[in-house]
Amino acid sequence: MDLSDELAFVSRPAEVHRNAAVDLRFLRDGSLVVVGSTSSARLTGARDELEGLVEVWSTLHGGTSRSVSDRLGMSEPDADHALGILWQAGALAATAQGATPAERFWLARDPAGDGRRPVCRVVTNDAVVRDVATDCLERSGFTVGADNADVALWLGGELDEPDGGPVLLASAHESSARIGPVFDDSPMSPCFRCFRALAKDLGASPRAASRRSWQVTVALAVQRLTSLVLHYQAGHVKNTVTEVSLAQGTRSVHATVDPDCRQCLERMGCAGTGADDEVVRYELGTYELGTEAGDAMPVGEPMPRYRPALGYRQEALDSAPAGTPLHRARLVGRAATGANPSEPHRRLTPSGGDLRSCDAFYILPAGGTGGSVTVGLCPPDAAAEVHEREVACPEPSIKGLLDGADAALVLVADLRRNARKYGSFGIKLALLETGCALANAAARAAALGWHVEAREGVHSSVELRALLGLTSPHEFITCVARMRTDRGRREVET
């Protein structure tokens, strides 16, 4: 095959692949020169492939090559382009060698491969399904065998404890296919007990689906196995259960560990807090909850804690004399949720998706006898009022929180507001919102002569939740801060 024209064409990467991190130059003497690479984390693994590709090319054509390792530091790293070019160059090398389409596919994506194809073990009870899987795997470049298997494919069969290697679960249904999750020994992977529970939920009898359904299912599973073997996006898809339907497209859920599995909780470092920690509970409960969290509360419905049953009453913002701790606490709380005193309808910082997932509470001594405290709640809207209630005889932990401080600020995120739209990603958005709220509060408090010091970690406790009136498991405390008079500022003022 005469590749001279192609070589000239590919040697214009600047025009064809803008912002390419890797520039491959095919020279007319048959050599391949890699002119750039990147320090991007995503391409760190690809560098080995690049060098392997250069070796392949050099072996095929006997040309010269230059290593990429001394050419780091290109701007605009773009792993997608780089991998695309890698595939292209690898496939070109394979084409020149007269490879079959399947060999081209593998060499294009695994240019540094040593020619050994991965061994896959097929586990199923049904002979027809086994035939379909074996045929598809072998013609897709896998070797089907039980010994020294690199990966295993479980097709709706009885599940036994695997003896190593990642295991991909797949099942075919009448009009859909389910692929995933992957069971392996990685720290964040479900243990075999959790895996089996998931398989039971997903489980379908192999005979429930037609041969064509199994062909599609196995084809999708092989694509994911290829991805796992080649380590492309492996971490991304590992614990994902993908339900594929021709009519409705793809629906993916993240498979997590069983919330009751103590073994997994301990392995993930959640054993001590797993039962009580709202964040962990929510993370673990995402899969079980499904869409329930999103459907439980219609948009616009106020949270239960705003209802008078909890004893909160509405107070105008300026019902307390200016300059008193109560008035300051109200202003700081309102600022934390974003209210701008000069423009009440505008927030100081925008809320992600305008979902306003974060509420602010303030706690301060009520001033009367008996050690009662005033608990105030600032809703995340533009209303110029707060909700307050007095609670008598607080717990020692609350007294400790207020000891030496003028007031305490507690930020509470309601995960349902974000999870309704963003699923489990909503927790990250809620934490981001917490950071914005704390920054708003700190800025406003500084103007009022208060200093805000946030406590490390989340100090959620039954007493604090009871004090605030948090009743829903979806609202959790994301930040506890103490506010005290800024001594430095007071000295300057005096």
Next chain:
Amino acid sequence: MANGTVLWLSLDEFGQELRSLCCDLAPTETAQDVLVATPPGPGSVVVVAASWEPARELAAVSDAAIANDFALVPVVVNPIHVRVGPIVAGAAARCCYHCFAAMEQKRNASNKIGTYLQAVRSYPDNSVLRRIAGHTAAHVCLSAGILEVGVSDPVGHDAVAWYSSHDGADLRMSRFEGVDGCRRCGVAMDDRTTFEGTSWI
């Protein structure tokens, strides 16, 4: 179910493998010249399968499908993904292949993978680089499963394309529309076509 014959235009090894796997559809092999010169009648389905983007061939068959009222179901293995569609359901099709290409080009311009794909498509017709991506049996099996749905009801899946990337186990479905600038598909959708008796396009 399509009430006519299923004609098959296999442009490479991938097309041949797919055709052999879909033998229950009773596909009849044809050639592009024959297809354009003596097009099949209404109700027939033409499957064009290749492991590269046969833009010129698909454009020609798409025009013939709309003119002669037969359905077109392309199956393409790109360097990035497997694509079945967009289905052109004969004379009443919502969009032709030109509209699809324009829409996908616009879509691809905003993402990196798509930019790479457009770059591959921009290679000359006789370029080796357009036909080197390779394919495996998994791509053939997956295409066969999706193809059955498209061939069985091309009218119900008019202008629909399914995508499945090589590196995941996902399946994405897109429905395309005619674009402004296309004399056939854009004109019918746009009220601006008549302005004081003259056409904008």
